[in-house]
Amino acid sequence: MTALTETRRTSADDSLRARAAAVIPGGMYGHMSVHQLPMAAGHPHFTAGYPQFYERGAGARIWDVDGNEYIDFMCAYGPMIAGYANPEIDSAVAAVQRRGDVLTGPMPELVDYAEALVDLIPSADWAMFAKNGTDATSMAVVVARAATGRSRLLKARASYHGSNAWFTPGAAGITAADRADIRYFEYNDLASLEAAIAAADGDVAGIILTPYQHDGYVDQELVDVAFARGVRAAADRIGAALILDEVRTGFRLDITGAWESIGVRPDLTAYSKAIGNGYSIAALVGRDSLRQAASEIFVTGSFWMGGVGFAAGLATLAHLRAVDGVARMTAAGQAFRDGLAQQAAASGYAISQSGPVTMPLVRFVDDPDFALGIAFSNAALNLGVLLHPWHNMFVSAAHSATDIAEALDRTDRAFRELRDPR
């Protein structure tokens, strides 16, 4: 058994970290903040922690700036769904890029992609596009307010819907006015939703929520069907828009809509991350009843109508249809989950694997400070598997049976190292 020590090269990463610390506040911000990297120095076994900088990606693999290779279960925090450097998608995009991207008016691909989404998604009668998931969720709120003439928004307390002033989990720089029109409920708790409606005095423009609960640090929770139907009924009863935030889940659960299988259709759905396989694009789709309101709001961005994002969206959609992406991801995710469960049991660890198998979160039971999770993740990292101890992970259609088998060989060794460190 190899000891729990790092064998990875880290010098190039160390050098870039020092340079970044000088010119980037805190060394890096947001979801790629250095503080969000699982563990840093100070651990008895893993002093380097996760690499901060990456050189390239191909398929389900990424290489850090020191040339260390990983089978990647973060998929760029979601955007990669059909493989890094997917040749079909990249060549379709390059063909458009040679003609242009951001021009003085939109390229025809914008219309092609809007038609494709309207054809694909039963709850979509129209589409608008942007560059960030936050743009899409924010546009949804403004459309809901324009349609209803009301102000208040109901959201599940801990759910992430973006990082603008309404939604950021951060406190710094956020004012009371930023949150004045938001009321909170608990996910999967209809009584709390009704209490929030009452607290809003009927002035509810919209209810925003994710297709299932994928908050960090806690087990993921699938939606309760009665809850989803209850939210739909409540929105209809009070005349509010039901906004489904599929930014994280989009195309990883059901490409026609995450709640299609349970028969609950939103009024507005926000997409981003995976829909362009990493190319920057976000979409808001909605029902006819909100089309007029959507045409009245003023939202825009310099790059929002660029053709490259739509080319990427069209090619990603074609690829996922051609390979039956959700089925492929589901098979890969199930194999990974089954393997981890068997390995954990064999090593005597109790783990909790929650959420859809295409978006797994793996926690060690009785591990409140994530010490075990961090040690296991770092052990796996050193063996070439990139996991995350407290954020949901992502499986892609490029994770082949070979990738999963190889990843499981390495996680097996990581569990055994964790059990018997030298």
Added chain:
Amino acid sequence: MTALTETRRTSADDSLRARAAAVIPGGMYGHMSVHQLPMAAGHPHFTAGYPQFYERGAGARIWDVDGNEYIDFMCAYGPMIAGYANPEIDSAVAAVQRRGDVLTGPMPELVDYAEALVDLIPSADWAMFAKNGTDATSMAVVVARAATGRSRLLKARASYHGSNAWFTPGAAGITAADRADIRYFEYNDLASLEAAIAAADGDVAGIILTPYQHDGYVDQELVDVAFARGVRAAADRIGAALILDEVRTGFRLDITGAWESIGVRPDLTAYSKAIGNGYSIAALVGRDSLRQAASEIFVTGSFWMGGVGFAAGLATLAHLRAVDGVARMTAAGQAFRDGLAQQAAASGYAISQSGPVTMPLVRFVDDPDFALGIAFSNAALNLGVLLHPWHNMFVSAAHSATDIAEALDRTDRAFRELRDPR
């Protein structure tokens, strides 16, 4: 003299418009809304109006979906600064794109670009990146609030700083709370700034403004030097951050900062549009005094750390330095302005050309409904020159002397047609 009638093909555009109207609210939103196209049907001479959709761009030229070619003075509303399909920039970007873009962590190019901006811009000690100009102006506001612990923001009444709920010029879907912490002053009017400070009871986190007044529909107004210095002094006196919104002006006035020549340095500067020659990127740069606050806020986006935007930023900066982009744009813009002035006078029209020559706005005097401006712009459009009658235009470093001479030949004909229609 040719008659004032359209000779352009429009059938492909007509077809796309009809398709867009079915799947995009209002047919198109934002700055590329069909309602923002100069004129639509109903004019005695120009029933088709401006094309909505474009097929490709190269250098200073764009082609609409019907194959009509234009010398483009809108430059994609600013993002194009070094020519559409610039071969150096596109090949530098493609080399990075082959390695990846959005990965599970940033690529080294993020650090390279942050260092480049900090080296270039005297008021920049650090940088953060995003995907929309609105992201950068919004981040600036949050940083200012985090640094000061205050809420209120002062802005020039008519100035555009993005399309989120704080800033959008739209009214639909915007609530009282969205604007509760904003106080207004008049650009170039220090007394109105002092009145706004007084109205804010000293609770001022930041003052945001553009380097010069480039509001639509009215003549542009260069900054009064005493006003710029007065804003700086007022910000220092009350301990508020001075935020310069260079989203539209960035790299078209002075690549080291629009107010460097007048010796006024902002605390925070927002960039986007042209800094990546059309590739999606935005930047917020700031002074050391705000570094800690910037490290405390939580802002992020799925694509914000993607390497392609930084590769584009680095290549665009290198190109603009290599060709002395501002000098080249200034020469082209001055030649165009001089030519238009001569032509207007020769044709007996009084026109007003305002703002920097690299960002011209051309109005006909005594043309309150823009009827003359629209007719002239449409006449020029039919002759292959894309102008705008009420929005500032943009000159790029790809506008060669030949492009300007050819454009002026055509505008001369447009003035004469306007004067003597058959």
